[in-house]
Amino acid sequence: MTLTLSEEQSFLKDTAKKFAQEKTPTTHFRQIRDTENPECFDRNVWKEMAAQGWSGILIPEKYGGSNFGLAGIGVVLEELGRTLTPSPLFATSVVCATLINKAGNESQKKEYLTKIASGDITMAFALEEGPRHQPSSIKLEAQKNKDTFVLNGKKNFVIDGGFANYIIVAAKTSDKEDGSSLFILDKNSKGLNIIPTVMVDHKNSANIEFKNVVASAENILGSENSAKETIDETLDIARAALSAEMLGGALEAFDITLNYLKEREQFGEKIGSFQALQHRAALMFTELELCKSCVIEALTAFDEGSNDLQRIASLAKSKMGETFFNVSNEGVQMHGGVGVTDEYDIGLYMKRARVAEQTFGNTEYHRNRYAELTGY
Amino acid sequence: MSNLVTFRQETRDWLEENCPAEMRKPMSADGACWGGRNFKFSHPDQKLWLDRMGEKGWTAPTWPSEYGGGGLNYDENKILAEELFKIGARPALASFGLWMLGPALLEYASHEQKMEHIPKIIKGEIRWCQGYSEPGAGSDLASLKTKAVEDGDNFIVNGQKVWTSYADECDMIFTLVRTGPQEPKHNGISFLLIDMDQPGVETKPIKLISGKSPFCETFFTDAVVPKANLVHDLNKGWDVAKNLLQHERKMLASMGLGGSAAGSKGKGKSGSGLANLTKKYVESSEGKISDEGLRQKIAKSDMDAHAFGLTLKRASEEAKNSNHGPSAATSIFKFFGSEHNKRRYEIMLEAMGTQGLGWEGGEFGPEELAVTREWLRTKANSIEGGTSEVQLNVISKRVLDLPQ
Numbered sequence: 032m033t034l035t036l037s038e039e040q041s042f043l044k045d046t047a048k049k050f051a052q053e054k055t056p057t058t059h060f061r062q063i064r065d066t067e068n069p070e071c072f073d074r075n076v077w078k079e080m081a082a083q084g085w086s087g088i089l090i091p092e093k094y095g096g097s098n099f100g101l102a103g104i105g106v107v108l109e110e111l112g113r114t115l116t117p118s119p120l121f122a123t124s125v126v127c128a129t130l131i132n133k134a135g136n137e138s139q140k141k142e143y144l145t146k147i148a149s150g151d152i153t154m155a156f157a158l159e160e161g162p163r164h165q166p167s168s169i170k171l172e173a174q175k176n177k178d179t180f181v182l183n184g185k186k187n188f189v190i191d192g193g194f195a196n197y198i199i200v201a202a203k204t205s206d207k208e209d210g211s212s213l214f215i216l217d218k219n220s221k222g223l224n225i226i227p228t229v230m231v232d233h234k235n236s237a238n239i240e241f242k243n244v245v246a247s248a249e250n251i252l253g254s255e256n257s258a259k260e261t262i263d264e265t266l267d268i269a270r271a272a273l274s275a276e277m278l279g280g281a282l283e284a285f286d287i288t289l290n291y292l293k294e295r296e297q298f299g300e301k302i303g304s305f306q307a308l309q310h311r312a313a314l315m316f317t318e319l320e321l322c323k324s325c326v327i328e329a330l331t332a333f334d335e336g337s338n339d340l341q342r343i344a345s346l347a348k349s350k351m352g353e354t355f356f357n358v359s360n361e362g363v364q365m366h367g368g369v370g371v372t373d374e375y376d377i378g379l380y381m382k383r384a385r386v387a388e389q390t391f392g393n394t395e396y397h398r399n400r401y402a403e404l405t406g407y
Numbered sequence: 408m409s410n411l412v413t414f415r416q417e418t419r420d421w422l423e424e425n426c427p428a429e430m431r432k433p434m435s436a437d438g439a440c441w442g443g444r445n446f447k448f449s450h451p452d453q454k455l456w457l458d459r460m461g462e463k464g465w466t467a468p469t470w471p472s473e474y475g476g477g478g479l480n481y482d483e484n485k486i487l488a489e490e491l492f493k494i495g496a497r498p499a500l501a502s503f504g505l506w507m508l509g510p511a512l513l514e515y516a517s518h519e520q521k522m523e524h525i526p527k528i529i530k531g532e533i534r535w536c537q538g539y540s541e542p543g544a545g546s547d548l549a550s551l552k553t554k555a556v557e558d559g560d561n562f563i564v565n566g567q568k569v570w571t572s573y574a575d576e577c578d579m580i581f582t583l584v585r586t587g588p589q590e591p592k593h594n595g596i597s598f599l600l601i602d603m604d605q606p607g608v609e610t611k612p613i614k615l616i617s618g619k620s621p622f623c624e625t626f627f628t629d630a631v632v633p634k635a636n637l638v639h640d641l642n643k644g645w646d647v648a649k650n651l652l653q654h655e656r657k658m659l660a661s662m663g664l665g666g667s668a669a670g671s672k673g674k675g676k677s678g679s680g681l682a683n684l685t686k687k688y689v690e691s692s693e694g695k696i697s698d699e700g701l702r703q704k705i706a707k708s709d710m711d712a713h714a715f716g717l718t719l720k721r722a723s724e725e726a727k728n729s730n731h732g733p734s735a736a737t738s739i740f741k742f743f744g745s746e747h748n749k750r751r752y753e754i755m756l757e758a759m760g761t762q763g764l765g766w767e768g769g770e771f772g773p774e775e776l777a778v779t780r781e782w783l784r785t786k787a788n789s790i791e792g793g794t795s796e797v798q799l800n801v802i803s804k805r806v807l808d809l810p811q
Contacts, residue, residue: 033724035725316807324721
């Protein structure tokens with residue numbers, strides 16, 4: 032396995048960097064937040080991303096994608112993460128595209144993947160049911176009634192749930208341990224109550240109530256009672272991709288702080304000349320170097336088919352969780368008073384770090400999982 | 408590519424024929440072959456293995472063949488390492504000559520000096536130690552006072568060095584000496600190679616908290632050193648010193664991986680070194696360590712080791728094409744590796760309870776006693792080769808470019 036980017040991947044990364052710097056700097060995020068845009072993203076920017084081909088990076092060529100791999104979409108997410116760019120790229124083009132690609136039948140793939148790749152539809156994955164990540168205990172029930180299913184229950188923290196055209200929901204369809212199924216539902220389905228949640232990082236998410244929502248067999252993604260493996264594998268891909276976004280955020284938070292240390296003067300000197308701050312900066316830099324290695328390992332592990340995927344995904348998500356948290360908090364502290372003002376960007380990264388850390392398993396969750404997978 | 412396939416096959420065949428059976432058994436903690444004039448081989452196969460590998464230049468696989476090295480490129484070297492690992496071969500030679508002095512000589516020494524010293528390092532004929540620190544010059548190394556005065560074809564050296572590793576068993580010492588007492592402190596230092604087999608050089612072991620004495624004090628009283636042993640220009644020794652320190656830090660960093668490297672290699676439920684040790688002392692249920700606090704600490708440590716191993720690998724891939732020696736970024740590895748190693752031993756002691764606190768005697772197993780002594784030894788990891796604080800200084804000034 033190689034831990035350096037290929038020429039094509041580096042080129043894509045540079046393109047994404049330029050895009051984020053020119054089109055979606057943090058002022059773009061602020062504008063969306065401050066105008067209280069309920070969708071929390073800019074549809075024109077999303078169209079441009081789709082035109083770049085990013086929405087279809089994980090999608091096979093026969094459905095209009097480029098099949099350029101997780102490392103490909105990972106470097107894009109990293110660069111977008113640097114400027115906190117809001118977009119459906121993660122939920123739609125990583126999470127839902129992977130679910131459909133893994134479990135969908137031919138006509139579902141043709142229908143949905145093609146439209147994801149073209150940027151025409153957005154999707155959200157409704158999985159969580161409580162405040163903490165617990166993918167193995169799905170309680171939302173889908174009662175079978177001849178050829179149809181009736182769904183009742185509630186989902187939490189559905190990323191992009193507030194605007195997505197389609198919701199992929201994980202539901203319990205049998206009392207057996209693995210008895211879960213995935214349904215694709217139109218957001219306008221009867222009985223679906225989408226309640227947008229305003230989160231501390233101002234990215235889109237929603238809680239969703241299901242009251243006697245009727246789904247037909249055609250709405251099942253793949254086959255009945257076989258969602259567990261699809262969900263588990265998809266979650267690891269999502270964790271690796273999210274780690275890449277978090278890496279971008281952490282690197283930017285660090286760069287912003289480092290620049291501040293070189294500019295701000297107190298006691299007649301640049302505060303970056305103080306050893307108490309220098310050593311903490313050096314510690315953060317060291318942690319970030321370790322994180323870079325974990326993230327690229329996780330991204331390429333999927334593309335190259337490693338047999339240790341789960342552990343590597345947990346490694347990346349856990350290390351990234353602790354480091355993004357630490358770097359953004361240290362950043363706020365080193366900025367002093369302005370660090371806790373809304374005017375300075377550093378606080379935005381700290382808020383994003385917390386939400387990203389909770390998404391699909393926090394640091395402790397993945398430490399525990401790593402221990403379990405290693406055999407202790 | 409086919410060249411590499413051929414190379415792998417040839418390497419495999421050569422090792423099959425030349426690596427003695429005894430040298431394929433796991434090595435005990437003090438089983439390394441250090442070479443040198445007075446080295447006592449633990450087994451005839453140890454000498455045989457050193458001679459064969461030295462002859463082929465594979466104790467220094469990437470050094471130029473002109474000076475007796477293996478002359479291998481990056482990919483060939485990787486293959487050699489893989490093939491050695493595959494048969495469980497012990498390192499033929501452990502040596503500060505290989506890890507520290509040699510690379511600096513290749514960069515700074517004259518052709519004659521390389522011809523004189525490099526082959527003897529490769530073949531393990533001369534054992535080297537390092538004479539850098541002094542009682543008054545630790546982190547502030549450049550304030551060193553040991554002086555060398557020109558006298559005809561020689562330098563006359565007077566002064567004292569400290570923390571000279573294994574000096575009592577070594578043949579030669581590479582030193583930093585003051586040759587320009589009037590110059591600003593970094594500009595008055597020279598790099599001198601001194602033969603220890605002479606009346607003007609004395610060594611005295613230092614007993615450490617571990618009870619062992621891997622380091623010495625070394626005294627120079629009118630020691631005579633031929634001018635031919637001056638490496639690089641007079642008063643330019645600091646350049647060599649810095650270069651060599653990078654190699655030293657790289658060496659010390661890789662020690663940080665120690666036994667915990669298993670954490671990054673073991674696929675599936677094979678456990679990790681730390682976890683397996685812990686299970687001997689702490690209850691577990693269906694393989695899961697019951698003490699949740701300890702279990703989280705172990706997982707964090709294993710993940711750190713995993714991440715660190717990946718980072719060393721990434722650095723070597725990035726260096727492959729750039730053709731640079733180790734850079735200031737080496738400080739990251741020295742810092743993290745040594746601190747990680749200290750934390751790892753603390754966890755081991757915590758897991759072992761009072762069985763990890765024995766000093767000597769039959770109530771403790773030899774492995775338990777070794778862990779206790781090694782725990783104490785690790786305390787020097789973050790001091791030798793530049794303290795952790797010095798590494799953080801280097802990172803903040805030379806990598807992050809923070810103001811002085």
